[in-house]
Amino acid sequence: MAFKPKLMMVDPSHFEVSYVINPWMKPGAWHADPARHLRAAQSASAALQAALTHAGAEVLMVPGAPGLPDMVFPANAAVVLDRRVLVARFACAERRGEEALFLKQFRALQAHGTLDAVVQYPEGIFQEGAGDCIWDDTRQHFWAGYGQRSAKASLQVTEDFFNVPVVPLELVSPRFYHLDTCFLVLSGGEILYYPPAFSAEGRATIESLAGKENILEATDEDAAGFCVNAVNFGREIIMARPPRALVERLEERGYRVTGVDLDPFILSGGGAYCMTLRLNRARAVSGKVETGFPSETATTQESAAAERAAAE
């Protein structure tokens, strides 16, 4: 059985841009014509869901809630690996109400047998989920962003809970406030990243751990278009409408790129990756699977997890 990525998305019925917690957010633009923007957001979310499904993923759409517009970005809800969930502690008061609702969703998935353990970061230790903690299937470690929304102290919690290495990357730009806005790990081991978002030490860490041949630098245009904030599984990459040059660079490496118009969500500072949360990531049992596209080939544990999920 081919391994099917399972992604959570949140229904955008309650989405709006009503406050500013990052420099991309434009409540003025939204409120100039909220009905039109909401319609556009609904079709953008549906288009993303369709692109993901078409590329071979399963999408689990869960409800949002009034007054919590940024729930449409479930990447920030938790870090998930090996059926274990570490639920976020939001740095911004505006998003804190999401914690209880996402906890409820994860507990329901746990009761249903899809997830094993659901725990939350300790109170006072801010961490904004998979947006700041990105699994690297090739290298079998997390890359963790800190310095904007997530606290450095969260890294030790992540490491202890999942029992895997966590590599710290300091984020230095308020425009790239989550790691996923400026850092994308691809299944073949390449890393697309936007250097100005990182401290000198962070850039050096990325270069030394990734290896020169695996580094792809994102341009200003790629980063400002939220194209680095992409979903990848196997050879499929789904992202906000990309510049032609970026598509070509990724195609050269053997990937297939699908662009989706996500403009209504970019008005809130989010793109494709933020709008999803991968629920069935698993570490390899005995190291990396040496094929061109490792995550397309199920590891033993992934197969076991996928089979358990299918048997539900």
Ligand code: ARG
């Ligand atoms: N308005 C949201 C915020 O500032 C956008 C979150 C985007 N998510 C992400 N993982 N980058 O929190």
